[in-house]
Amino acid sequence: MKQLTLFLLVLCFSSCIQTDSEHQWLSGNEHHRIDTVARHLRGNDVVMWEVDFRYKKLYEALEAKNDAYALYQLKKIKLAMSNGSERRPKRKKSYEWFFTNAIPPMEKAINEKGDTMTEFKNFTNKCMTCHSMEGVPFMPIEQPWLSHN
Numbered sequence: 819m820k821q822l823t824l825f826l827l828v829l830c831f832s833s834c835i836q837t838d839s840e841h842q843w844l845s846g847n848e849h850h851r852i853d854t855v856a857r858h859l860r861g862n863d864v865v866m867w868e869v870d871f872r873y874k875k876l877y878e879a880l881e882a883k884n885d886a887y888a889l890y891q892l893k894k895i896k897l898a899m900s901n902g903s904e905r906r907p908k909r910k911k912s913y914e915w916f917f918t919n920a921i922p923p924m925e926k927a928i929n930e931k932g933d934t935m936t937e938f939k940n941f942t943n944k945c946m947t948c949h950s951m952e953g954v955p956f957m958p959i960e961q962p963w964l965s966h967n
C-alpha cells in the first residue's frame with residue numbers, strides 16, 4: 819500500500835511538472851496557453867492583410883497572363899478567408915456569400931480565358947460589398963489597375 823501511494827505520488831508529481839513547467843511567455847495551464855496562442859494568431863484584421871497582399875498578386879498574375887499563378891492566389895485567398903471565418907464565426911455568413919458570388923466567376927474567367935480584367939473589377943466590387951455588409955465600408959481597397967498602367 820505504501821509503495822502504491824509512493825508510486826501515485828511520483829506519477830502525479832511528474833505529470834504536474836509536465837503541465838506546469840513555465841514557458842517564457844506561454845504561461846498558465848494548457849487552456850490558458852492555447853488561448854494566448856489564439857490571441858496572438860489574431861482575427862479577421864490579419865486575414866485581410868494576407869488577402870490584400872494576394873489580391874494584388876492576383877492582379878499581377880492576370881496582367882502577366884500567368885493563369886497558374888492567378889489560380890494559386892485565388893485558392894490562397896479562399897483558404898485565408900475560410901480559416902478566418904472559423905476563427906471569427908460572426909463573419910461566416912458574409913464569407914459564404916463571397917465564396918458563392920465572387921470566387922467562382924473569377925475562377926471561371928481564368929480557366930476559360932475570358933475577360934479576366936473585367937471580372938477582376940467585379941471581384942473587387944464584391945470585396946467592397948462585404949465591407950459594407952460587415953459595417954466597414956470606410957475601409958478602402960486600393961485598385962491596382964489605377965496604380966499600374
Ligand code: HEC
Nearest residue numbers: 862863866870873909912913916945948949952954957959
Ligand atoms: C467577410 C467579408 C469580407 C470580405 C469578403 C473581404 N473583406 Fe476586407 N475586410 C473585412 C472586414 C470586416 C475588415 C475590417 C478588419 C477587421 O476585421 O477588423 C476588412 C478590412 C480590409 C482591409 C483593411 C485592412 C487594414 O488593416 O487596413 C483591406 C485592405 C481589405 N479588407 C481588403 C479586402 C480585399 C482586397 C478583399 C477581396 C479580395 C476583401 N477585403 C474581402 C471584411 C471582408
